[in-house]
Structures are given as C-alpha cells and as structure tokens.
Amino acid sequence: MHALDKKLLRDFRRLWGQSLAIALVLACGVMILLTAFGMYRALDDTLEAFYERNEFADVWATAEKAPRPLLSEIVAIEGVQSAEVRVQEYLMLDIPGRAKSATGLALSLPENGEMPVLNVPILRSGRLPDPQATDEVLVTEPFAQANGFALGDRFDALMSGQKRTLTITGTALSPEFVYAIGPGTLMPDDASFGVMWMPEHMLAAAFDMSGAFNTVTLSLSRDASEDRVIDALDDLLSPYGGTGAYGRVDQASHAFVSTEIKQLKNMATILPPVFFGISAFLVNMVIGRIIALERAEIGLLKALGYTDLHIAAHYVLMAGLTAVLGIAIGWVTGGLSARWMAAEYAQYFKFPYLIFNVSYDAYAISGFLALLTAAVGALRSAMGAARLPPAVAMSPPAPPRYKRTLFDRILSRARLSQPSMMIWRSLFRWPVRAAMSTLGLSLAVAIMISVGFFSYSMDKISDIAFNQSNREDTVLLFTKDRALSALEDVRKLPGVMEVEGELYTPAKLRHGHLEKQLSIVTRGPGATLARSIDETGHVVEAEGTGLLITTRVAEVLNLSPGDTVEVEFMTGRRETHILRVAAITEQFFGLGAYMTRDEMAGLTRSQPQISVANITHDPSQDMAFNMAIKDTPMISGAVRVTDMKASFAATLDENISIMNGLFIIVAVLITVGLTYNSARIQLSERARELASLRILGFSNWEVSYVLVGEIMLIAALAQPLGWLIGFGLGHLMAASFTSDLYNIPMVLPPAAYATASLVVLATAFTSVMVVRQRVDRLDLVSVMKTRE
Amino acid sequence: MAETVFHTEKLVKTYHTGGTEVHALSGVDLDLYASELTVLLGPSGSGKSTLLNILGGLDHATSGLVEFRGRNLTTLSDRALTRYRRDHVGFVFQFYNLVPSLTARENVQMVTDIAPNPMSAEEALARVGMSDRIDHFPAELSGGQQQRVAIARAIAKRPEVLLCDEPTGALDSATGVQVLEAIREINEDLGTTAIVITHNAAIQAMAHRVVRFQDGNISSVATNATRIKPSEIVW
Ligand SMILES: Nc1ncnc2c1ncn2[C@@H]1O[C@H](COP(=O)(O)OP(=O)(O)OP(=O)(O)O)[C@@H](O)[C@H]1O
C-alpha cells in the first residue's frame, strides 16, 4: 500500500466521528431511496405480473339486468379484445361463531365449469365449485383465513331473502380484489367482507337472472380508445339500467394500489435529494477544514513531486470513504427495510406472490448518487488544494482579515461581552457557511413538521368524518333502492333508536370539458345522523335547488358556489339536468355530492327512494339486532361505523407512529451531522483563540460559551426558516397523498412546530455539548505551540 | 571544472501585496556546481528562501533566467515543474514537515512511491542514523530525529540536488550537528549538490562556497580553502 493511502486510512480513522455523522445522513438518503424504490418496484412488478397473467380487465360496467345475447354486440365494439359477462350480487352472510353479519360479493362462474376468461382468480387451495352443485363456493383466501375457515366448512348466505348454506371448496385471490374493501367501508376488513365465486345457475336462480347478466368486464386491444369503448358500452347498456362503464382508474382496487405506488415513487424522488444535498454540504465543510489544516502537508506533497491530480484525488477519496461507509449502512438498512416493508405490503394487499427482485439498479443508483454527492462536496476544496502554489502552501495562511463593517459598529454599540462579540463576528466572517448550516438545520425541522402534521390531520379527518358528518352507529345497505316506507321496517328492528334514509344515485358531473363520475347522495330534510360540514365547521344542508359538493369535487371540476354544473343521472330515465352549486363541503374520504330528497324526486318525477338506512341503536340489544339483520331479506349488508372509527384510529395510529418515529430519527441524524461537524470545525479553527482566552483567565464555561453559543445561535435562527419550509413541504406531502380516495387537510397547530423545534434544538445542544468536552481537555501549551 | 547545475541570470522576483511592491530578488546572477555544498547566508527578508524555492521549482520567477543543467526552468509548465521536482530535487525544511499520521518509514515511502529510481526507505533512514526509529510516528520523535527523517525523505529518491532551508533553525547545537553531518555525508558519498540556507554564520565553515545575500541580491561569494567537519563547528 502506498504511503499516501495509509495516510488516507489513518486520517479517516482519526476523523471517524465526523465521518460517521456525515455517513449516517448519507445513509438515510440511500436507505429511503432503496426502500421506496425497492417497494415501488416490488409493487409495480407484482401488480403488473398479476394483472398480465390473470387477465385483469380494462373496463367494467354494471346494469340492472341485460340479456346475455348482448355480449356479442359488446364484443363487436371496436377496440374490444375480449369481453365477459357475469352476475354479481352482494350477499348478507351469517358466519358460524360470528355475532355480527358479514358481506359477501358473489360473482358467477362460467357455466362450462372453467375459470373466467378475464380477472382470472388464482386458486390458492381446493378446487372450483362443481358447475352442477347448488351449494358450493370458492372464497377469497384472506376472508377464509380471517374467519378460520378450512376447506369443506360452511356458512349461511341470504340470497334474495332465502337463507342458503354454502360449502367452501377452495380459496383464491383475484387481480380485481388486490385491495378488497366492502361496500360503504373505508378500510379493508377481511373477516367482514369476502369475495366469492359460485356457479352461475345458483345466482341466476336466486336473483332472477337466468339468461341475463348485470356486470360486463372487457379487455381492450392494443391501441383502442378506452373513452370510445366506454361510450359505446354505455349506449348498449343504458336500456338495461346501465350505471356507467369505467376504466381501471376508477376500479376501486386498482385505484387504491396505483395511488400507493405513485406515493412510493414520490417518496423515492422527493426525500433523498434533501439528504444528498445536506451530505454534500457537510462533506464540503469538513473537507474544506481538513484541507485548511493540511496546507503545509499539501505544500510538502507538491514539493515532493506529487501531481495536482494526486492531491485532489487524495481529498476526494477521503470523502469517498465517508460515502462508502454511508452506502454500506444505507444498503444494509435499506435492503432490510425494503424486505420488511414488502412483507407488510404483502399483508395489506392481497397478492398471490410478491415479486421482490433485488433491484440491483436501485443499489447501483443510490451508491452512485452517494458517491457523486461526496465527490461534489469535496471537489471544490480538493481542486483548491491542488491549485495551491507549493510555496504558498508551505507558509502559514495569512490571518483572516476582519473588516469593520456597519455591522461591527452596531455590535460595538451593543456593548457585548468579548465572547458574544466573537460569536457574532465569526457568523459574519463566514456568512455562506453560517447560512448553509442554518438551511441544513431548518431542513431537519421542516422534515419533522412535514410528517408530523399527519397525526393532527388524521385527528381532524376522524373528527369530521365520524363525530361531525357520520354520526350513525350503523349503515344498513338495502339490496335495491326502496320506498321511504322501508324506514318503518328498519325502525322495527330490535334496539333501533334513530333512523334516516339516504339515496345513492350514480351520475356524471360535467363542467366545461371536465367530467367526474360519482354517486349523488339524497337526504331528507333536517338529517342529523349523516350530514355535511362546511369549511368553517358548520353544518350545511342542501336546500331548494342546490347541490352540495365536496372540496375535492370542486377542485377536480373547477367549481365554486353559484356555478352551474351539468348532471347526467346514470339510472332511471337517465336525464341530464343543470344544477347550481349551493356550497362546498369538507369531506376527506372519496368524492361526494349531496341534494335534498324533494329536489331529487322533483327532477326524476318519481316517489322519493332510499338505498341505505343510517341508524343508531341501543348497545344493550346488540345481540338481538345482529341476529335480526342477518335474516332481513331487504338488507344486503351492515357497515359498523363505530367499528370503522376504531379501526381507522388503530391502523393510522400505528402507521403514523412508525412514520413519525422514523422521521424523528432522520431529523436527529441531520442535526447531529450538522452540529457535531460544525462544532468540531469551530473548535479546530478556534483552538488558539479559545486557549488564549483560557490563558487570559476566562473560565472553562465562559470559553465553552463561545463554542456552544455560536452553534445554538445558528440552530435558533434555523427555527423560523424550518417552520416555513416545513409548512411548504407539508403542503407538498399532503398534495402528493391526495387523490379521489383521500383528501388530506393541512392541520398544523403550534404543537407541531414546537415538537420539531424541541427535537432539533435538544439534539443540537447535545451534540455541541459532546464536542464542548474537548474544551476542558484543551492543552493550553501545545495549542499555543503548534504552527498554524 | 565541475559541471554547472544551476545557472541564473538577472533573476527577479517581485511580490505585489496591498499596493506595495516587494523585490524579494532583484537581478540575481549565480552559478552552482555539481557535488558542491553551498551555504546561503543573509539577513532575514533578504531573499534566500525565495531563491531556493525558485531553484527547486516551487515558485516562478517574475523575470530573468534559471537553468538546471542547461534546461530553462522559467518556461516550464506547472506539470513539468512537478516532474522536475519529483525526478531531481530533494527538499529539507526548517519545520521538518513530516506527515503526522505516517511513521518515519512511511514518510520516506511517500517519496519512494513516486520517484523513478529510489533507494529503499530503510536504506535512506539508515544513512541518517534512524534505523532504530523506523516505525515511530513524528510525535514520538525529537526535533532532530524528525529533521533527520526529513533528510532521509529528501535523499531517498537519490536527488541530484538537495535544497535545505534552515534545516537546523529549530534545533539545538548537538542535534543541529547530527543533521548537518547527515547532509555532509550525502554530499560526499552520493555526490549530491547541496544548498543549505542558514542564519548561523558558523555553519559556513563546512561549505565549499558561501553566498551572502543582502536586499534581494548577492553581496559576496566566497570559496573556503579549508572546510571543517560539522562536529568541529562552534555554535
Ligand atoms: N508570499 C509572499 N508575499 C509577499 N511577500 C513575500 C512573500 N514571500 C516572501 N515575501 C517577501 O519577500 C522578501 C524575501 O523573503 P524570503 O522569504 O525570501 O526571505 P528570507 O531571506 O528567506 O528570510 P528569512 O531568513 O527570514 O527566512 C521578504 O521581504 C518577504 O517579506
């Protein structure tokens, strides 16, 4: 090994504390990049493979009841590659040993006893039901697992008012239900919702669908226009009660998974640059200082005949070693966390397999970026070192020139103590460095705020959703829309106290060239259980001829109160009406539009109807209530809003705690990286100055004050800037998480700012106090003797 | 007549600092010969180090001519000067300039790593009597020992010229003698041309020739008829 390389390794070992502090920040960037990128790839690859192998459809449409021969016309639509029709119905399930009801989505299997052509379920155990059987079903694997089912187990289903006992012949997973969510619910609950496949004749007989279908799935040929196929399909199905075809974007499972994938991609691109940027700055600062300290050695190397390249490379390599350390830590932790996260996702999404290709390119890219970061950070100083004329390098650097500026005059007016004066002077002697350190620390604050706001906004979401808007205990879903009199039947169920009905009508809203498909919800006057809240927190009701729309719908369609919007109803007479936007409401889940029962009845010239009943009930009569609804034919499902609220809080609390914990670590690492290095450099630059103060009779603490004071001053200056950046970054994060599925509000109470500041200031103080110990050990004699 | 190693004509070096001009060298004409040991004397600020730096290729002259074995140094590029230093010149400085994180042997290896025809680090250290301290770090050596390591480092490449800027400046007389002894041996055994800057007029007695500086110019050149050994120098 060359002597110069030995020097490199020994210097690196001597500076291990500083190198490690930088390496950890770098490792964060590498780790996040690997994890997010690895996850993104795993999800994307798995999804793509699953879709491809199992023929995930491109377009879906439902109708009330359409004749089977229509299929040939559907297939004939230009751009359709293959199409398949089926019967699908929601069933009320009664599972042995489970008090509450569950909901099943039953899909018919082809009559030939084979798998469907599109959205092919992948068999996980057992077999398909016998096409002739009258009681056999294939169920989704998570549903079977959550309910402890084995092959051959039975459960009851209410099919069109008749209770049928079904036997499980097998379990499966489907590309259509990677994210399986029951009707009217916000989160997957495997025990209370399952998809099941059964021979067509079973569903046809029970639901009077012989020779008919109510669902179409189709795949598109390579360069087909999805919009045109959807329009053609809508035309074909509208006589049969078609409710509007839609593509993958609006398919619930796909929409959810693809949103998740998009977020991972965002994370892989937004966050790592922050870490790499800070690392580059740290490298720059530390290498710059090392070079300043080694001027004489650089001169010597030159005198000995080492070339500029040798010398520049020496210092770039020093940074390179730090990068290698950071990469090693980042690769190990990133590799582990990507695997761990992949396992988590495999639980969350129902994939039959997870394609976790170790993405060597992600390793390569993150490694390359980390090395590049170090090189960029070191290059300027290293080139400067290489360019030092040898004769100059050998002589000690001229003492820094302090100029009397306006600022100095202010300072001297302020009559500060000498140590305070030293702090301020130094800040203004290296304004760029002070500014960069401030920026770096403010990023640590900002990163915590940008994630910390989630827990507050989830509290708000939960409050608005469950305490203000959806105050019912349970939503009962009717098998089909009913007259208002159905509410009277609901009222008779055991323990039911309050009852209100709502009607869901699929519609297309248009404003200019903008269009959105959603369900318009119709409520009775003075509804108190399900209601809308405006941005100021007040209850708003649709009145007269107005439509209430949620903020997300207003954004997507570019609507404001007072605007008119074209509404095409997808049921009944399928008429189009022009309605006025009465107000904007705050709702964080899904899309929504609301109008009064009277107006809807007027528009459709029909009796008022309802699709669901919102109820409150007496907890002491739960048993009887649960039993009763399992046997009520008109009810296809019950959504427990109270359970949902609890599981929402539990799921999010866990995720948010993990995320907050992670980002606190990240902020701490950044802060340590910055303050520890700054303090070490301060100390090294000022050793002489500080020793002189000691010799003059200042106490250890007075001298430490200069060191601690400057770092803490920078840390304090970083706070307001951090709040500001955090506010912006938080908005960016919220926006990147917002989709048709969720709308994340920015809620930033003072506590969020305070927590972030506290963590960063405390960390900064601890780091600088660790370095401060060196002041006590300052060897006054040798410091004054050294040349420099 | 010995071969001319260095030849300067009207050598000028001017520094511009803060609006004032400093003539560190104002027209130096000098010839230095192969295998000669020359001592440069002169008051502080008279231009000795400046001349040595220019001869050693550490610095550029403002005007005038410098030749090394007939080769014009003034027109060389930085890259060529680096090559020149690497292949021909050995430096010894007043403050030793050892790399603190490298042992004595490794400090010498810094040179043997890149020189075209070096002796081994062990041999170089043996020549200066440092064989028993070969694996010590600079902090574990006395000033004189450090300076001897620096000399070993300078001679390890078998340089044609050895340039020493106040090599004994930081040393007491006994240690200084050891260092001068080392320089003299190298000059005699290897025939290395040596230039030694000093403030100690007593040292001139060991030189073949003595060059005196005054205000950026040579005030006198004297040849010693008889030389004494460093050990006989009275400090
Ligand atoms: N980098 C520089 N910038 C400006 N002036 C310089 C520089 N280096 C040397 N000088 C000036 O050039 C003159 C000659 O300096 P030089 O170092 O050659 O003197 P010296 O004879 O070696 O003195 P000493 O015995 O004190 O080492 C001095 O006046 C000095 O101030």
Ligand SMILES: [Mg+2]
């Ligand atoms: Mg000098």
